[in-house]
Amino acid sequence: MNPREAVSMAVRSIRSHRLRSVLTVLGIVIGIASVVTFATFGASVEAEVLGDLEGSGANNVYVFASPEDDDGFDRAVQPLFTAYDVNQIRDIDGVRAVVPQGIVQVSAVTHGNETVARQQVTATVPETFSNGSTVAGRPFELGAAEAVVNEEAATGFRENLSVGDELRLELSDGGARNVTVVGIVNGTAGELPVGGFGQQPRIYVPADPFYRTVVESPTVGVNQLAYPQVTVVADPARTEAVEQSVAAYLANESDAGQLKSDDVELVARTSGDFAEQIGDVIGQITRFVTGIAVIALVVGAIGIANIMLVSVTERTREIGIMKAVGARNRDVMQLFLFEAALLGLAGSAVGVPLGLVVGWAATRYAEVSFALAPVWMALAVAVGVLVGVVSGLYPAWRAARVDPIDALRHE
Amino acid sequence: MGSASAAPVVELADVRKTYYVGGVVEAMAGVSLSLDAGSYTAVMGPSGSGKSTLLNLVGGLDTPDEGRVTVDGRDLSTASEDELAAVRGTDVGFVFQTFNLMPRLTAVENVALPLVFDGWGRADRTERARELLEDVGLGDRLSHLPTELSGGQRQRVAIARALATDPAIILADEPTGNVDTETGDRIMALLGELHADGHTILLVTHERRIAEHAERIVHVRDGTIERIEDLGDR
Incomplete structure (x- = not known):
């Protein structure tokens, strides 16, 4: 039929x-x-x-310590990467900048007569603003009493922050510092690409003089600043090679490798790895x-x-x-x-x-x-x-x- | 007998068929019979005598356990399912007591159904079905469903369907069993015309009056042929 x-x-x-x-x-x-x-x-x-993920620095290699049995992206809290490590990584072929990032504990931030309770601000270096996301002003300078805020933080006060405003940081060790807002940004190179949808309000201050966390570098033998997380900005054509070199350095020669406890591993990941x-x-x-x-x-x-x-x-x-x-x-x-x-x-x-x-x-x-x-x-x-x-x-x-x-x- | 010189178009040689329906039923217990081309044969017998089995064997609806059934030179006892289907579709045409029309198809579609399986195109088979329905006097009932037709009309649709592929042999199983006497006479007249046109006709009935339309009557009982009664040319 x-x-x-x-x-x-x-x-x-x-x-x-x-x-x-x-x-x-x-x-x-x-x-x-x-x-x-x-x-x-x-x-x-x-x-x-x-x-x-693709929008945020495909040529970045993120370096942090992660519990060994965890696939997670968080817990980048242990200050393992010393100034020595940062300098060594900066010398690797194809590396354009190294952005260490650490946490400064604060109890409150005051703008004019408004005080907001906060737990922490981010201490980092000016290279973190090299990704072209500066909305207003300029990066801060190391050694200066300056701060950069992201847009979420800028609008977090009743009266929006603008370049030139003064902020007062109540440090958790009891002291207080005045900083001048010199720039407003929308994202930084140093940030992990997995913050999720919607950015948290963030205040960035120069590592010098705000960051105080030090450990003794096993290689050099003196106390150095140590960071929980480092972002390596690579030549876009060589991101993978840089990732491998960084991983090899971490495994074989780094301070971090000697400082870390047994149950964490040092990880170097590109945003492609995260995406995958x-x-x-x-x-x-x-x-x-x-x-x-x-x-x-x-x-x-x-x-x-x-x-x-x-x-x-x-x-x-x-x-x-x-x-x-x-x-x-x-x-x-x-x-x-x-x-x-x-x-x-x-x-x-x-x-x-x-x-x-x-x-x-x-x-x-x-x-x-x-x-x-x-x-x-x-x-x-x-x-x-x-x-x-x-x-x-x-x-x-x-x-x-x-x-x-x-x-x-x-x- | 009919014309003695005509070649047999159907031949049964010592055919046996047993059914198992709660027990052994010997429906055909060694039957030999031949039908000449263009002959008109009636099979008579009480119910359970095997007369319907005989018809089903000739029509390729059933196959014998033993013996040979030959239709138009084709041995049905060794035929494949597809070959049997071809015999049913083109060599024979069935007319049943209960009409067996497709309930959801119109008269034209019912008549055209064998042509669907014979590979005809829609236009051709509709034309053919229309002609056949006009021939049996139903030219004004073409798109009626079976439920919209009387018993006699339904049987005429069934006869038109049996003729669709122009088979040489018409097999009629109690064709007047479900219609009144007057309508039955018209059905028998129609079969008579088909005989006159050269079709070979095998008719199963238990009514003597109906059987007398044939040239000869084969009396069956308990799966065997009791006697063959020759009524002469008609």
């Missing part, structure tokens, strides 16, 4: 049981829509996060949730199989008639398979757009930009049809094997 005839007969049969067909298709619609929704939402979140890691995590979550949605699809498939089996029983006599007028087994099989496949296809045709709409709504809700997952969508359609065919196979095979004599006697 011509496949076009089979399709037209299958369509006819589906339409003659409207309600039943709609309900069967609904099962597939829900399954496909769930898969598409979760896949789309996952792809959107991934694209958003990775987009953020985060992408992996999001991908895993997406696959897991989508996998759960696949269960809905399986339930839908069972629905098709069930309804096709009922249909075969119901139409036994019709199968007998068709055989009596010359239908071959494969003609009968084709009819039932096409019917099942059409149900699956209809489920996909409705489920994919529905899933996209729900996925889009979810991205609106989560405030990430919408990204398509075309591979998943193609897969969803293919799976929909496949689900139809597979769940129709057994019923169709049963139909094809109906004995015409019994079938014609069937009431």
Whole structure:
């Protein structure tokens, strides 16, 4: 039998049981829509996060200490990287700048007559502002009583900070320092690229004279400033080579390597590494949730199989008639398979757009930009049809094997 | 017998067929019979005598356990499922007591159904079905569903369907069993016309009056041929 005839007969049969067909298709619609929704939402979140990462210094190598059994990005708290290390790293081929970054504990920050309680400000070097994100003013100078704030911090006071304003820092050791705001920035080179969406308010002060954390350098034998985190700005063409050189230095010769305790490891990562890691995590979550949605699809498939089996029983006599007028087994099989496949296809045709709409709504809700997952969508359609065919196979095979004599006697 | 010189178009040689329905039922216990091309044969017998089995074997709906069934030179006892389907589709046309029309197809579509499986295009088969329905006097019922037709009309649709692929042999199983006497007479007249046109006709009935439309009557009982009664040329 011509496949076009089979399709037209299958369509006819589906339409003659409207309600039943709609309900069967609904099962597939829900399954496909769930898969598409979760896949789309996952792809959107991934694209958003990775987009953020790519925006921030692809040529930076971030150096910090991390607990050995942890994939995490946080806990960059132990001051292990000495001034000696910073100088050594600065001498590595392809390194353009080295930005050490540390924490100065403060109890409060006063602007005019407004005082804000804060725990810490960031002590670093002017190179951290070399990434072109200065919004107003200039970088601070080492040794000066100056500060740079990010936009979030600038707007954190009732009266917005502007270049030239005075801030008073209450240091946690009891002293107090006045600093002049010389610049406002939007992000720095030194910051880890995983701060998440939305920046925290930050105040940056020069390491000299504000940073006081010292350890004895095992190599040089004298007390030196030591930082918990160092960002290496590399020649963009040589980022990976720099990453490897830095890692090798850390492992073999560094002060940090001798100072660290056994349960931490020294890590050098590019933002590409971070992106890969985060992408992996999001991908895993997406696959897991989508996998759960696949269960809905399986339930839908069972629905098709069930309804096709009922249909075969119901139409036994019709199968007998068709055989009596010359239908071959494969003609009968084709009819039932096409019917099942059409149900699956209809489920996909409705489920994919529905899933996209729900996925889009979810991205609106989560405030990430919408990204398509075309591979998943193609897969969803293919799976929909496949689900139809597979769940129709057994019923169709049963139909094809109906004995015409019994079938014609069937009431 | 009919024309003695005509070649047999159907031959059964010592055919045996056993069913297991709660016990052993010997539906065909060694039947030999031949039908000449263009002959008109009625099979009579009480219910359970095996007359329907005989018809099903000739029509390729069933295959014998033993013996040979030859239709138009083709041995059905060794035929594949597809070959049997081809026999049912093009060599024979069935007319059933219960009409066996597809309930959701119109008269034209029902008549055209065998042509779908025979690979005809839509326009051609619709044209053919329309002609056949006009021939059986249903030119004004083309797009009616079976439920919108009377018993006699349904049987005429079924006869038109049996003729769709222009088979040499028409197999009729109690074709008047579900219609009133007057309608039954018209159905039998139609079969008579088909015979006159050269079709070979095998008719199963339990009514003597209906069987007398044939050239000869084969009496069956308990799966065997009791006797063959020759009614002469008609």
